[in-house]
Amino acid sequence: MVLGNDLCSENKLDGGDTLVAIDTSGAWWVGSSPGDIEEYLRAYSANGYPTTLFRLAVCGCGSETFRLEADDDEGVARRTCVKCGEAHFICDSGEYWGDATPETFTCVECEDTNCNVGVAFALYDDSPSAIKWLYVGERCAGCGVLGCMAGWKVGLDDALHLLDQV
Ligand SMILES: [Zn+2]
Numbered sequence: 001m002v003l004g005n006d007l008c009s010e011n012k013l014d015g016g017d018t019l020v021a022i023d024t025s026g027a028w029w030v031g032s033s034p035g036d037i038e039e040y041l042r043a044y045s046a047n048g049y050p051t052t053l054f055r056l057a058v059c060g061c062g063s064e065t066f067r068l069e070a071d072d073d074e075g076v077a078r079r080t081c082v083k084c085g086e087a088h089f090i091c092d093s094g095e096y097w098g099d100a101t102p103e104t105f106t107c108v109e110c111e112d113t114n115c116n117v118g119v120a121f122a123l124y125d126d127s128p129s130a131i132k133w134l135y136v137g138e139r140c141a142g143c144g145v146l147g148c149m150a151g152w153k154v155g156l157d158d159a160l161h162l163l164d165q166v
């Protein structure tokens, strides 16, 4: 279970990327907007399975603020909209939820439980539609701290429909 960005606090991005929106000066990376989860996960995954696709979670009601539960061992995550209460299993999480012991997101910095959620996907090199791995990232709605609560193997051909199930 990796909560917060203990890996990334030691990561320095390779030159070329402009991270004007992300403050990396403190113990945790802090993003100024929900979309900063994408840059964060790109850096986070660089030492694992580098991600090239990203989707930000948006509820059917239009809200981008959720409570997030995840089990990094089982590889599942569920988000619940704080505005309308709708719960949604992220990608293929519903299939494995019954075996999971999820933890609820609580910010390491300010203990807020509301966050923005985004998922980054790593594809197989030889297929543009086969997904190897995904990472569930979050940004604290209170203070902007970025983290990755869970990541898991997908290993599916023709899996781009998962991009619509973030
Ligand atoms: Zn909603």
Ligand SMILES: [Zn+2]
Pocket: 107, 108, 109, 110, 111, 112, 140, 141, 142, 143, 144, 145
């Ligand atoms: Zn916070």
